[in-house]
Amino acid sequence: MSMHNSATFSVDQVRKSIASLPVLKRNHRQLPIEVRKLSVLSLSDAFIPFECQTNFAHNLLRAINSGKLRRDAAGYDGKLLDLGRTEAKKDRKVFSGFMPSSSVDNSSLSGALMGYPRMGKTRLIKRALLTVPQCESREGLAQQINWMRVACPVTPSIKSFCSLMFDQFADLLGKPEIREIFANYQAMSEKMPSQVGQLAQMHSLGCLVVDDIQNLRHANQSDRLGILSLLAELSTEAGVPVILVGTPAAYEMLQGEARNAALCTSYLSDVWYRHENNDGWKQFVRTLWRYQWTASETPITTEIEDEIYHACQGLTELAVKLYQQVQLSKLKEEELSGGSAAPISGIFIKQTAGQLFNHLQQHLDAIRSGDPARLSAYEDLKPMRSEAKRMQAESDEKENDKAKKEANPESGEDLESSIDRLAFDLRHKKRLTDVTEQLAKMLMANAKFKAERVEYELEACARNLKGGVAGDPVAFLIKIKQGVKEFEKRRNAQTGRAPRVYEGAIHDDGDMRLNKGGGGTLAKLARGIHATKTASG
Template structure:
């Protein structure tokens, strides 16, 4: 087989790092290199800041020619992410799931290395799920099911990428590691036809790509019955932490009993090698998930996650508040109740549709030289551009079960137990939203103050002075927050305050020496500091500011 015969398929990629062992702080996680090499267990505040993502936005860009502003609007779909309570809950579930799966899979135990290679294969071949050297996992996995466009896959990917994908182990406490590569997570799509053979070959090809093995080329001609145990063996040998299969509704297209066979295999992965499995799909996947996999995860402790479309509540408003800042029209439209209502009505609380509608409306306004977006313009764009999904949105808008059932991707059959669970979930949602608001700020003013003060403190300003300066500058420019360089103004004011304080207290000069703080906006330190706040590497920040040239410019 030539190298050109290897099929191309997509699987999600993450970071590759060398092991840095840290105390996991919990006794049941200690003395296991797979667990000690993971990042720390984060609290909700840390998760909020790690997940939040803001597009680049400068008020001066509103003066750019229309053809350039059209491209600026595209940043929203690429970079905008507003953490919500469901994201915190999902991150906690994944954190527990990965760690619980590793508890009984310590590669330094005397019989693990040999049996991981040999028994995983033989036990799967025999259909025997006893006698494997792992503890029975309490976290078998869970299903993440929800309406199309609600952000299941993108949110899950953001959370997974908070963890390294591959960790290279060399020595642990002076001892050679029998399994040098630890694949923390692997996310891939279920084949469109529900093919077991396709899933196994894609899995082996993904492992080859990550750790340099040759599973695919050695086994490409084998049958599904031969490939399933090989997949289990590879997962065991390379210490896979969690396997995520997206688009699981494709099992509905599987022929014969392939759907049941594949789901039963996932159960065997859990029972045999302790590998947690997360299945992701639309409501269309529910019939396939209501068999063996449901039984296997019944006592998992994590609970399945069902993501319904948003209600018109505080979380919906919170999402729009974050989105509304990014307007490149001639004038900005202030978010009010009318906009909140019309955005909900036209998207039916489906976040992906709302974000795309917001972008489409801006593009229409720029193209037609309309100075700002209006509720009427939003409705007009929805009427013209959401034609294909309008029947599904109309069904949701009607609230009639018989209408909604026609669209399998948006339909959810709700039992009384599900209803009670949803009431509990709404209470937890309110608590988590409070954490998010506290961390990022309740409104635009508070968010601006928090961001400015954090930036000043990082630049070397004393905390009290930083907060006071940020408050004063924000208050003074409340109606032009995006039209002035707030960082430069706040830094100038903070320096004045510190210099004044230092001149009044000469005895304190030696004790409170300040860092050398840049005060000019074109100072390289200011540029890299601002880039860091937007999670940009220093190189990218300097390149965006025009300080790094393309080397090809200097050739020939």
């Protein structure tokens, strides 16, 4: 089903168009074993969309269609532009085409999809884009490219990234001269971004998807900023909706750049951690389970569902790989025994998963723990601050429940007071953390720290404190203040500025008193910390 005019299609129609399942032939369990093995392997191409995936695909297709309508409304002024010619080389090959009458800002149609590896992000994007013709002919104008998808190189540079895009233009348009003109060995990297933008406008590029955007972490600062600037300009100047796809490792990098931070908050943005073990996940597993090619059917049970979730932790690609390996192992049993094999059991699934995912056990254990600190040890699993706080609150709640169960049930009055005290402590711990971090952010804002530096300092200063920020807010703020002083000392040495004088709040000796004349916002926050700490103590 073509979704080219996706604005007229419902979410349910989009779901059907992106779903993909193997065909179960009649008497499929009686087919030769080799044929059944191939059928099991075909599950790699299956795609069973979740609600969040269907909604994202619908929004993506709507963005492509809306972007096209906006550009068409702008029109073309008949101005023919020759790309690739310079004053120094007037006889060199050029690439010509008509340009739009005016630029179109489609930044509101751009977005970012971040999520754990093996959550099916790339599969979803590919399935959704394939419902739209990639190229279309236009009378009197250059061929239109409705969408383009590029994967960010592992070690990207502005030149390698632009060359990837030139390769895509050349392949899609069937014009290898684009490589010769724009991506030859003499090409100047500083001119490449503007040429990419001009080609995108000339061919009315409908959407650019950049996958594996987390790889930008490995670029040097100049190249990283250059690529992010190119993507922002494609969206705001060339009218190209830009969709960034990657792991949570890319999120902080994007948040540090104001122009790209907006991508993370648009209607076309989402963050996918693991799928919870809820009705949506169970429906996914039950649908997958129907595609079974063993000689004897094994009905799905609650035990099997629980073992699959425990092994895969809600990561869809792992669930598919596990089910494939389970079936292939059973087919091998049939082959060796001459036609029969034991039914699939929860224990067998657990054993198979242990062997299949041995290299991933540390990552899976971190996900199972729900501990933000353990997850943060792996860049691609590191939760955002808001998610980390939610996970910590959930962990605190579990500890609270555990304490309730361990309390002596015979002393009713003591149990009730213990529960009240725990609830009180949790509330004030969160409040104390929030107020202390507010003060720290203001100290760093006064010193003009960049956004990414602020987040880094907050995490670094809290990392080695027992009990986190709330465990010792004074020590936390002393570390922040020392960091600010060192930062300003280095900056003043470079610029020759006089040292900044702060209104008092926290002294290096740990005393939470006010400096003389300290009656401003920082002082008020210090009083708030003192009041909160006193109340919770």
